[in-house]
Each structure stands twice: as C-alpha cells, then as structure tokens.
Amino acid sequence: MLQVNYIRENRExxxxxxxxxxxxxxxxxxxxxxxDEERRQTQTSLDNLSAIANASAKQVGELMRNGKxxxxxxxxxxxxxxxxxxxxxxxxxxVVELHLYNALVQLPNLPGEQVPTGSTPEENEVVSLHxxxxxxxxxxxxxxxxxxxxxxxxxxxxxxxxxxxxPVYKGKGARLQRALINFFLDxxxxxxxxxxxxxxxxxxxxxxxxxxxxxxxxxxYHSTVDNLYLIPTAEVxxxxxxxxxxxxxxxxxxxxxxxxPCFRREAGxxxxxxxxxxxxxxxxxxxxxxxxxxxKSYETLEQMSAYVQSLLQELGLxxxxxxxxxxxxxxxxxxxxxxxxxxxxxxRWLEVSSVSNFEAYQTNRLKLRYKGATGKTQLAHTLNxxxxxxxxxxxxxxxxxxxxxxxxxPEVLVKYTGFDKID
RNA sequence: GGAGGGAUGCCUGAGUGGCCGAAAGGAACAGUUUGCUAAACUGUCGUACUGGCAACGGUACCGAGGGUUCGAAUCCCUCUUCCUCCGCCA
Numbered sequence: 001m002l003q004v005n006y007i008r009e010n011r012e013x014x015x016x017x018x019x020x021x022x023x024x025x026x027x028x029x030x031x032x033x034x035x036d037e038e039r040r041q042t043q044t045s046l047d048n049l050s051a052i053a054n055a056s057a058k059q060v061g062e063l064m065r066n067g068k069x070x071x072x073x074x075x076x077x078x079x080x081x082x083x084x085x086x087x088x089x090x091x092x093x094x095v096v097e098l099h100l101y102n103a104l105v106q107l108p109n110l111p112g113e114q115v116p117t118g119s120t121p122e123e124n125e126v127v128s129l130h131x132x133x134x135x136x137x138x139x140x141x142x143x144x145x146x147x148x149x150x151x152x153x154x155x156x157x158x159x160x161x162x163x164x165x166x167p168v169y170k171g172k173g174a175r176l177q178r179a180l181i182n183f184f185l186d187x188x189x190x191x192x193x194x195x196x197x198x199x200x201x202x203x204x205x206x207x208x209x210x211x212x213x214x215x216x217x218x219x220x221y222h223s224t225v226d227n228l229y230l231i232p233t234a235e236v237x238x239x240x241x242x243x244x245x246x247x248x249x250x251x252x253x254x255x256x257x258x259x260x261p262c263f264r265r266e267a268g269x270x271x272x273x274x275x276x277x278x279x280x281x282x283x284x285x286x287x288x289x290x291x292x293x294x295x296k297s298y299e300t301l302e303q304m305s306a307y308v309q310s311l312l313q314e315l316g317l318x319x320x321x322x323x324x325x326x327x328x329x330x331x332x333x334x335x336x337x338x339x340x341x342x343x344x345x346x347x348r349w350l351e352v353s354s355v356s357n358f359e360a361y362q363t364n365r366l367k368l369r370y371k372g373a374t375g376k377t378q379l380a381h382t383l384n385x386x387x388x389x390x391x392x393x394x395x396x397x398x399x400x401x402x403x404x405x406x407x408x409x410p411e412v413l414v415k416y417t418g419f420d421k422i423d
Numbered sequence: 424g425g426a427g428g429g430a431u432g433c434c435u436g437a438g439u440g441g442c443c444g445a446a447a448g449g450a451a452c453a454g455u456u457u458g459c460u461a462a463a464c465u466g467u468c469g470u471a472c473u474g475g476c477a478a479c480g481g482u483a484c485c486g487a488g489g490g491u492u493c494g495a496a497u498c499c500c501u502c503u504u505c506c507u508c509c510g511c512c513a
Contacts, residue, residue, distance in 0.1 A: 043473060047482040054482090057494040061441035064493095076493045083493085246470085367470095377470080 001104050001365040004036050017110035021326035022119035028103055035100040042096055046089040053082055109361040111326045112335040118325030131318035134344045134400035142345045143395040144276030146402060150422050165281035172422045177284060179416030180390055181259050184286035188387060191307055193257035193288055198237035200260055201228040206240040209366045211332045221263050230263035234287035235384045239362060242291055246377055247370040254291040277391035284390040290383045297381035301357040304385045305337045308353045311388060314412045317396055318342040334359040345399035350392040355385030
C-alpha cells in the first residue's frame with residue numbers, strides 16, 4: 001500500500017510511474033486524493049467537536065465537585081446535540097476511511113527507475129545469460145518421464161491420496177528434496193541469513209500484511225472453521241514477524257531465511273505447461289527475506305540477485321536473469337529479477353526464483369518502521385527472494401543431468417544426498 | 424475440554440468513574456561532574472492523525488471491538504491472548 005501523503009504530494013509522478021506498469025485505472029489516484037481530502041476535513045471537524053465535548057465534560061466534573069449541581073445539569077443538557085454530531089461525524093469518518101482504504105489497496109506499487117515499461121513477459125529485459133545449455137543424448141526425456149522411469153516422484157499416488165499437484169517423492173527422489181533444502185539453508189546461513197522455522201498457517205492479519213488479502217484470496221487454501229490460511233510462500237509468515245514493529249536503525253539489515261512447504265490453489269491452471277513439476281499445489285521452497293534501510297534496498301536487491309545466481313552456478317545450471325517489465329511485475333513489487341533455468345528436455349526456460357524489492361509498499365501496511373538517529377520513525381524497506389524453489393530446480397537437474405544410464409547428481413549435492421547417481 | 428486469574432508506555436509496575444496520556448522504579452539516550460571506570464546530578468524518553476512557516480496546539484489510542492455515562496485505563500458485553508489448576512494427549 002502506497003502512502004497517502006506521497007500520493008497527495010506527488011500526483012504527476014505517481015501517474016507517470018503507474019504508466020510503466022500499463023496500469024488500467026489511473027483515475028484511482030484522483031479518487032484517493034479526493035477521499036483523503038474528505039477524510040482530513042471530516043477528521044478536523046470531528047476533532048474540534050471532540051475538543052468541545054471534552055471541555056464540557058471537564059466543566060461538569062468541576063461543577064459537581066464544587067457542589068454546583070444545577071449548573072452542571074445545564075452544561076449536560078447542552079452536550080446532547082454535540083454528542084449527536086460527533087456520532088454522525090465519526091460514522092462519516094469511518095465510511096470515508098473505508099473508501100480510502102479500498103481505493104488504496106487497489107493501487108499497485110510504483111515501479112523503480114530501472115524498470116522497463118511494458119505489459120507482457122516478452123517485454124522483460126534479459127539482463128544476463130550464464131553457462132551453456134546441456135547437451136543431451138538422443139533419447140533424453142522430459143522430467144515427468146524420468147521420474148516415472150526411476151520411480152522417484154509419483155504423481156498418480158499423490159492424486160489418489162490428495163489430488164493433482166500433490167506429488168509423492170520416493171526413495172532417492174525424497175532424498176534429493178531433503179538434500180536441496182539442506183544445501184540451500186546451509187548456503188543462506190553462510191551468507192548471513194538467520195534460519196527461521198515458522199508456522200505454515202497464518203491468520204487474516206498476516207495475509208493482509210503482505211498483501212495476499214484481500215485481493216488474492218483465491219490463491220490460498222483457507223481453513224474456514226479456524227479462519228486460517230495455508231501459506232503460499234514463507235514470505236508471509238517471515239515478513240509478518242515484523243508486523244507492527246519499530247526497529248532500531250542499528251537492527252537493520254535483518255536477514256532471514258526459512259524453508260517451508262508452499263501451498264497454492266492456482267485455480268484453473270492445467271495444461272501442457274504445468275505438467276509434472278512445473279506447477280504444483282504443494283511444493284518446497286527456501287525463501288530469503290530482508291528488512292533494510294530505505295537507502296540500501298536497491299543495493300540489497302543486487303546482492304540478493306547475485307546470491308541466488310551463485311546457487312545456480314554451483315548447481316551447474318544454464319540460466320538467465322530477467323528484469324521484469326512494469327506490467328509483468330507482481331502487484332506489490334517495485335522491481336523484480338526473475339531467474340530462469342534452461343530445461344533442455346522441454347526446450348524452454350523455467351522460472352526458479354523471483355527476487356523483489358518492495359520498497360515501503362509492504363511495510364506501510366505492516367507498520368514496520370525503524371527509528372533513526374534523529375528519533376524519527378520511518379518505514380523500512382522489505383525484499384524477498386526464492387533461494388530456491390525446489391520443483392523446477394529438480395526438473396532442471398533431472399533433465400539436464402540425465403545420461404543414458406542414469407541421472408548424475410551435481411557435485412555440490414553429493415555430500416547431502418549420499419549418492420551421486422539416480423539409476 | 425472444565426474452573427479460576429491476568430493483559431497498562433522499552434521493562435517492572437501503580438492506578439476501580441473526572442485532578443490520568445497515565446505515578447514510581449529500572450533500562451536507554453544527551454549533558455554536567457570526572458585522570459579512567461563507576462557513581463551522582465540534570466534533562467529527554469510511546470504511536471498515529473490533524474492545524475500551523477514555526478513556536479505551539481487539537482484529537483485518538485491503557486490487548487481488540489462494541490456498549491453505559493456529561494465524562495471510561497477504571498463499569499457492562501463479545502472476541503483474542505497469556506498464566507494457574509484439573510482432564511486429555513504426540
């Protein structure tokens with residue numbers, strides 16, 4: 001959520017930045033300014049009336065104490081009409097505040113300066129390309145056939161016990177999952193991130209805090225009896241650890257990492273591109289979350305991007321880095337890098353990580369601030385990134401490392417898997 | 424699941440209808456003193472909205488939301504959460 005004051009004072013700039021996203025409802029900006037104007041007026045009137053009411057109440061108290069009962073009764077009588085106005089105004093205020101809020105949450109974050117204008121994935125900017133595509137033998141298979149051939153991931157079995165998109169990992173497949181999780185967590189710890197283990201279900205307030213609610217309600221599994229949501233990413237619980245918190249400037253930057261399963265309903269997405277591991281309802285991911293000083297967030301974004309790339313390099317995967325164009329970025333992001341690995345068997349790029357700077361968009365809603373040297377509280381900036389999401393990494397490893405007599409395990413993983421080949 | 428007791432500022436903790444945005448102590452920060460450390464002394468020490476160039480004001484907030492009242496941290500209702508005891512249990 002953008003800050004109203006900023007919108008009010010930078011209307012032109014806001015509109016200009018939104019156009020980078022190809023945002024379809026620029027009129028929302030003026031609506032917000034109008035609601036804000038209304039809100040402040042109502043607030044002022046209400047405050048004035050409340051001041052009068054407070055004064056009268058004080059007066060009554062004083063008169064009563066001095067035994068001047070009749071005069072007190074007189075003042076009491078006068079307050080009646082004021083009381084009605086106060087009630088009316090505070091109702092009005094609540095309404096206009098709700099309107100303002102509803103409009104504000106519909107406004108996406110403003111793209112950063114470097115974000116290219118555009119509305120489709122084709123307009124994303126390829127920042128860099130690393131490594132070489134794997135050279136596969138003639139009988140190379142896509143991963144969903146490899147998993148069946150070596151009996152390491154069973155999609156049908158998952159369908160039986162739960163439904164489509166809930167695979168069962170078996171034997172070396174399960175072991176590979178655990179190896180990757182440990183590898184990612186170890187590397188993150190080495191890079192200075194603190195490992196956290198967080199709940200996999202969150203309450204409504206947390207959903208609001210990171211922006212999944214109210215909009216993307218349909219993306220999350222919802223336990224209605226308890227009104228809890230299964231997390232779509234560790235970003236939600238980890239970032240919400242800092243909801244309603246005022247940090248000391250010295251506490252920054254905060255670097256957290258967490259492994260969690262992620263649950264996504266992904267309603268209505270079935271087809272060729274979501275086969276096998278490409279898109280699941282439940283998958284594993286190691287996430288990075290940082291809370292940083294506003295002056296440092298873009299620098300941090302570069303560092304996080306470099307860190308994620310170092311993982312891909314260690315795994316020996318051919319990958320590229322994209323800077324998403326305005327229209328392809330998530331609603332809350334100010335700038336996003338996507339990392340995509342090449343799937344030689346599917347002959348296409350698979351998104352395995354997304355690293356974003358949210359600037360103050362999340363922290364404004366989270367009320368996550370820090371107190372600077374001057375004693376002034378300011379909104380911190382948040383960033384997060386996947387490091388990494390497992391399924392597509394597994395898909396890429398299986399496909400790119402396949403040989404005619406089995407699948408090789410990347411060198412760095414062997415000490416975690418305890419085997420160097422799946423056959 | 425049953426019974427009872429709590430939730431106040433960074434922390435401890437006072438406050439049972441007006442003089443309370445809130446005592447006191449501690450912590451922290453700044454200054455004075457000081458050979459150094461410590462101590463002592465003085466001051467600062469919640470958040471948000473809002474008016475004002477500013478000085479300085481107004482309003483709201485004592486777990487959350489409603490209610491009673493001229494007036495609520497204080498009384499009533501609902502919810503959340505913590506603690507103690509009992510029951511159950513990986």
